[in-house]
Amino acid sequence: MSEKRMVAEKIPGYTYETADAARSPISLKELEELKQSAGFTSEDERYLRAAGEVLASQTKPLIETWRGTIAKLPHLAKHSRDAEGKPIARYSENSGLRFQQWILDTCFRPYDQDWLNYQHEIALRHTAAQKNQTDGVESTPFIPLREVIAFTAVINDTVKPFLANNGHSREDVERMHSAWCKSVALQTALWSLAYACPPFAADRSSKLE
Amino acid sequence: MSEKRMVAEKIPGYTYETADAARSPISLKELEELKQSAGFTSEDERYLRAAGEVLASQTKPLIETWRGTIAKLPHLAKHSRDAEGKPIARYSENSGLRFQQWILDTCFRPYDQDWLNYQHEIALRHTAAQKNQTDGVESTPFIPLREVIAFTAVINDTVKPFLANNGHSREDVERMHSAWCKSVALQTALWSLAYACPPFAADRSSKLE
Numbered sequence: 001m002s003e004k005r006m007v008a009e010k011i012p013g014y015t016y017e018t019a020d021a022a023r024s025p026i027s028l029k030e031l032e033e034l035k036q037s038a039g040f041t042s043e044d045e046r047y048l049r050a051a052g053e054v055l056a057s058q059t060k061p062l063i064e065t066w067r068g069t070i071a072k073l074p075h076l077a078k079h080s081r082d083a084e085g086k087p088i089a090r091y092s093e094n095s096g097l098r099f100q101q102w103i104l105d106t107c108f109r110p111y112d113q114d115w116l117n118y119q120h121e122i123a124l125r126h127t128a129a130q131k132n133q134t135d136g137v138e139s140t141p142f143i144p145l146r147e148v149i150a151f152t153a154v155i156n157d158t159v160k161p162f163l164a165n166n167g168h169s170r171e172d173v174e175r176m177h178s179a180w181c182k183s184v185a186l187q188t189a190l191w192s193l194a195y196a197c198p199p200f201a202a203d204r205s206s207k208l209e
Numbered sequence: 210m211s212e213k214r215m216v217a218e219k220i221p222g223y224t225y226e227t228a229d230a231a232r233s234p235i236s237l238k239e240l241e242e243l244k245q246s247a248g249f250t251s252e253d254e255r256y257l258r259a260a261g262e263v264l265a266s267q268t269k270p271l272i273e274t275w276r277g278t279i280a281k282l283p284h285l286a287k288h289s290r291d292a293e294g295k296p297i298a299r300y301s302e303n304s305g306l307r308f309q310q311w312i313l314d315t316c317f318r319p320y321d322q323d324w325l326n327y328q329h330e331i332a333l334r335h336t337a338a339q340k341n342q343t344d345g346v347e348s349t350p351f352i353p354l355r356e357v358i359a360f361t362a363v364i365n366d367t368v369k370p371f372l373a374n375n376g377h378s379r380e381d382v383e384r385m386h387s388a389w390c391k392s393v394a395l396q397t398a399l400w401s402l403a404y405a406c407p408p409f410a411a412d413r414s415s416k417l418e
Contacts, residue, residue: 069248145405147243153394154248192404
C-alpha cells in the first residue's frame with residue numbers, strides 16, 4: 001500500500017533509508033505501543049494515504065502557509081536566520097524541500113525502521129546535537145522542544161482546509177484530518193526522544209527508560 | 210470572563226493557586242510567545258469557555274473514556290498500578306478527580322502565572338521527580354514523555370463527540386475543538402519542560418535555553 005513519493009528528484013540532506021540517518025533509540029515494538037497510545041490504527045493509515053493524494057499537489061503552498069506564520073513570529077523566525085536576523089537562502093531552500101517531503105512521508109511511507117530512524121534524524125536536526133550541520137549554516141544552536149510541540153497545533157489547524165480541496169465529503173475530510181493529527185502526535189512523541197538527557201541523547205541506541 | 214469552576218468541593222492534591230504548586234521555569238512573556246507558536250488567540254479563549262460549558266457536565270464520562278483506553282494498553286495501564294499490576298484505589302480516585310478538574314481548568318481558567326505554575330506541577334507529577342508522591346502510592350517511577358505526547362491524540366480525538374452533545378452547530382463544534390487542540394498542544398509543550406535535563410529540571414526557576 002505504501003510507496004515512495006518525492007517532491008523533487010534530489011533533496012539536499014534527505015538521508016531517508018540511508019546509513020547517514022540516525023538510529024532511533026526506541027524499538028519497533030515500542031513504536032507499536034506508541035501507535036496504540038496515540039490511537040493510530042490501520043484505518044488511519046488508509047486515510048493518510050487518501051490525505052496524501054489530496055496534499056501531494058499542495059506541499060508548496062502548505063509550507064508557505066506554515067513559514068508565513070513563522071516569519072511573523074521573531075522567536076520562531078530567528079531559528080532559520082543568521083545572527084544578524086537575515087534569512088539564509090540555502091538553509092531556507094533545502095529545509096523547505098525537506099519540509100515538503102515530510103508531508104509526503106507522513107502520508108505515504110510505511111512506519112517501519114527506516115521511518116523511525118528518520119524521525120530521529122529530523123529531531124536531532126532541531127537540537128544542539130545537529131542543528132545547522134546538514135546545510136552547513138550558522139543559525140540558532142537549537143529549537144526548544146516546547147516550540148516544536150506548540151507549533152504542531154498550527155500545522156494541524158491549517159492543514160484542514162487543504163484536505164478539503166479535492167471535493168471529499170466532510171466526513172472523509174474529518175477522518176483524514178484525524179489520521180493526520182494522530183500521526184503528528186506520534187511523530188512529535190518520537191522527536192522528544194532527541195531532547196532527552198545525555199547520556200541517552202548521545203547514545204542513540206540506548207533506551208530512555 | 211474566566212472563572213474558577215470545580216468538579217468537587219475538595220480535590221486531594223489539587224494545589225492550584227497555592228504555594229505548594231511548583232514554579233514554572235518559563236516566564237509569562239515566554240508563555241505569550243508559546244501561545245503565538247500554537248496559534249492560540251483570544252477567539253480560542255472564547256471558544257474554550259463555550260467548550261467548557263458543554264463539557265462541564267461530562268467530565269466523568271470523558272475521563273472514563275480516556276481511562277478505558279489506558280486500561281486496555283498494558284504499557285500505559287501500569288503507570289497507575291502497583292508492582293503486581295493491581296489497581297491502586299486511592300491513586301485512581303484522587304487522580305481521577307484531578308483529571309476531571311483539568312478539563313474545567315483547560316476551559317475556564319485564565320492562562321496566568323498560577324495556571325503556568327500548575328502546568329509545571331502537573332508535569333512534575335508525571336516525572337521521576339514527583340510521580341506517586343502526591344498520593345503517597347507506589348507505582349512506576351515515571352511516565353515517559355513520548356507516551357504523554359502520543360496520548361494527547363486520543364484525548365483530542367475522543368473529546369470531539371462530547372463537544373457536539375449540546376446541540377451546537379457543526380461550525381461551532383469545529384471551532385471549540387480547534388481551540389481545545391491548541392490548548393492541549395500548548396500544555397503539552399509546557400509539560401515537556403519538566404522532562405528537561407538536570408540541572409534545569411531540578412532548579413525550577415532556571416531557564417531552559
